[in-house]
Amino acid sequence: MTVIAALEFRKLGPDLEGALADFFAELKASGTAEYFHPHPFTAEEAKTLCHRQGEDLYYVAVAGGRILGYGMLRGWDDGYEVPSLGIAFRSGDRGIGLGKSFMVFLHSAASLRGSKRIRLKVYPDNTAALNLYESLGYHFEEESAGQLVGYIELKPHTPGTKPRG
DSSP states (O other): OOOOOOEEEEEOOGGGHHHHHHHHHHHHHHTGGGTOOSSOOSHHHHHHHHTOOSSOEEEEEEETTEEEEEEEEEOGGGTOSSOEEEEEEOGGGOSSSHHHHHHHHHHHHHHHTTOSEEEEEEOTTOHHHHHHHHHTTOEEEEEETTEEEEEEEOOOOOTTOOOOO
């Protein structure tokens, strides 16, 4: 019987530094950085992110100690009310629904922080990502530096209330 490692969405921390550096190296080698380039994909940047303090949120999707995907909600540290979301997955771990699950998780994290809206950018020819974002309810309102800029409105979170139903 094959044992499948449990999937976890984890906030970055010092224990993930090496795995994140490996993940970044794979992103660079696979050409993913052509479509996703929020910062350098270096071991130094992995160290910085894994040891950082602040309001911005950086998460990974992990199974068996291996990072499958990386996601972030950033902009709060720079005073923005609306965070920018970005995600990337290893090429071999795409197409199985992880992107959608991770996006829903990141939406919840932003909502818990009080965000009413999320922003993201995508290249028009990145059809897989564009289709995912549109399926989740993103509306593309503008273009910036050759990328579409999309927004999604989040459901407000009111702590301590019980859901109806």
